[in-house]
Amino acid sequence: ERQSCRVLYENRAWDVARGWAGSDEALWIFHTPFSLLYFENQHAMEVEKSKVLSRVLIGMARESGGAFWLATSEGLARHAPAAWRTPPPAASWDGVIHDIHEDTRGRVWFVAAQSLLCLRENQWFEYPLPPGEQSQELLTESLVPLADGRLAVKTSSGLLLFDPETERYEKVTHPDPFDIVLIAANPQGGIWAVNRRDEETRVETFDGARFQTVISSSNPGDIDPNLRHLYASGHGGFWFAGLEGLVHYRDGQFHWFGPEEGYTDTAANCICPIDENRIWVGGRDAILEWNGA
Numbered sequence: 645e646r647q648s649c650r651v652l653y654e655n656r657a658w659d660v661a662r663g664w665a666g667s668d669e670a671l672w673i674f675h676t677p678f679s680l681l682y683f684e685n686q687h688a689m690e691v692e693k694s695k696v697l698s699r700v701l702i703g704m705a706r707e708s709g710g711a712f713w714l715a716t717s718e719g720l721a722r723h724a725p726a727a728w729r730t731p732p733p734a735a736s737w738d739g740v741i742h743d744i745h746e747d748t749r750g751r752v753w754f755v756a757a758q759s760l761l762c763l764r765e766n767q768w769f770e771y772p773l774p775p776g777e778q779s780q781e782l783l784t785e786s787l788v789p790l791a792d793g794r795l796a797v798k799t800s801s802g803l804l805l806f807d808p809e810t811e812r813y814e815k816v817t818h819p820d821p822f823d824i825v826l827i828a829a830n831p832q833g834g835i836w837a838v839n840r841r842d843e844e845t846r847v848e849t850f851d852g853a854r855f856q857t858v859i860s861s862s863n864p865g866d867i868d869p870n871l872r873h874l875y876a877s878g879h880g881g882f883w884f885a886g887l888e889g890l891v892h893y894r895d896g897q898f899h900w901f902g903p904e905e906g907y908t909d910t911a912a913n914c915i916c917p918i919d920e921n922r923i924w925v926g927g928r929d930a931i932l933e934w935n936g937a
Contacts, residue, residue: 667710784873866898875915885912
């Protein structure tokens, strides 16, 4: 077979003494006199010099996973990749990534400000939102997979359905009509949607085709007007997290939690079930636990 070489790195102003592969397809370049560069996505970053990394390189040994050792005339140094780091193909997406879901086919979906990103078989794909649409980054959940494989995406103007097979978006319009202000995963299938019109607020199920009302309230004091998250606890119970606090709905009654019950934060942003009796709530300044008592 015909073989060929390609240039991975070139710097005519410095002598390249040694180079080796790092993690995530990055390169490490050692120049003479002592200069160590990290080269990734066509960008080079010089490593800050210390006493050990300041003189003559004597030897180098690599470990699996991208770690390596350097022996210099001043001592011994070891480098290991950071546990949390941006994948190189996604390095150009430096905006907010505010929701992540894995679908039944093993694809991982990410919501960015103006696009959906997909990691499939170690390859990245980007699907820009329709013109004028922007994802709702203030909500805890804004991406929910449906049973038929489509993805429900909450945007600042409403709700979109994305079909990965056709790579097309569809705008969802409420039939009554109500504004779709929040979505959350429904373990029974489809999504939970909080919808509003004037003073009426509804919690409804949506299966990708039609809405069905579960709760309706016309009292503005029942539900926070600035919701961030919804959690359905089963047996008809719901928890509402918002900028004004935490609300629990059960047996037809809305209950606001306050300091006298141990909820000392002034807001609620996220609700996470721990077991059948406990939930964690993320507020502005703390994570609080409700023990079901």
